Amino acid sequence: MRRRIITVPLLSAGVVAATLAVATPAQAHGYVSSPPSRQALCAQNKVPDCGQIKYEPQSVEGPKGLRSCHAGLAQFAVLNDDSRNWPATSVGSTVTFTWINTARHATSNWEYWIGNTRVAVVDGGGRQPDATVSHTVNLGGFSGRQKLLAVWNIADTANAFYSCVDLQIGGGGGNPTPSPTPTTPAPSPTVSPTSSPAPGGTWTAGRAYQVGDQVTYNGLTYRCRQAHTALPGWEPPNVPALWLQI
């Protein structure tokens, strides 16, 4: 096991953490968004009366080696209160955890703990992670309601980020999403104009449009304002900079 102890002051004298111009090591922030960690549930307003954590789920940071849910921070103590009604996400024996990293500091590793058992460790190689990171963890050996502690150990500070996730392990396999993910079909014409079709016809992703081209989309007619190749997500009603409804 690599042991590299680097002591970095979190706040240098005279530097305020909120100052934009100066970088502080406390920039590294992250939390488990899926299945939702306790701080995510607070930030989603799914658990009431959480206090400050609901505005900064990514800030549960403390020294490495803690086993609490709140990194020992008094203002986030609610996260460590097991008597709160934390909803548990139903999962099978393998679970994919997703971290959202609001700043991407070099990573030693990620650890996943249930009680005193480390169920998974993922090496970070001292590298910066992506903006989101997902790990599939096998929880075999555990069942029923469990509190899992996910830890992001930072490589270049003495700190780590902590996310407790309440799970109901058992039943079907896999990782059902706690709330339905909206699935929208790719744009397709729902209305054909009864008069002669506008030049260009119905809006189609992947087609290159020039200024002045006209298309219909969901029964409305648009004129192209700026040349571009149409992309999903750039449907005419969504991008008034590119399409003018006429």
Added chain:
Amino acid sequence: MVLLTATGCAGPPESPTAPATPSGAAAETTASGIDVLFLSMMVAHTEQTLQIVRLGLDRTADPEIRTLIAAIEVTEADELSTMRGWLRDAGPSAMAAAARHDHSGHSDAAAGLARLRAAPAGEVDRVLLDVLGAHQRTAAKLADAQLSAGTSARVRELARRVEQSRTAEVALMAKLGTAPPSGP
């Protein structure tokens, strides 16, 4: 290529409102901490995108790349003002939280911008596509995570569009990157 400036009749770039969910359409006007976090990150990220594409417009002569990044510029400028408006709607605590995020990810974009500024003329297109591609891939991933974590319907709808458009841009840039170079 003619650039038309936005006129008043274009209206705010709001998507069609998602149908009210059983949990209440009140979610439309109340952004949760998760939504605010996403909006803050996307505001910072989008500001960086605009810096990258504007520098790209200064440096690249390739007509297909110029068309793409000019479209990215105008669409993301609109998204930026939408997101800033939603953060304002979310109230002073949200705005304070957002202000704490202005530094996030800056180092990544700063490095990319520096590479782009320093790239010799024959390398500009390759570096631009590389830097912008990586940047938009990040946006797609953030938006994708938001789709399962967010609560506000309108923020989720924006995240859906971000995920789709950035993913498509990355694919388009990959194709442009393999086209025979059209250098000056």
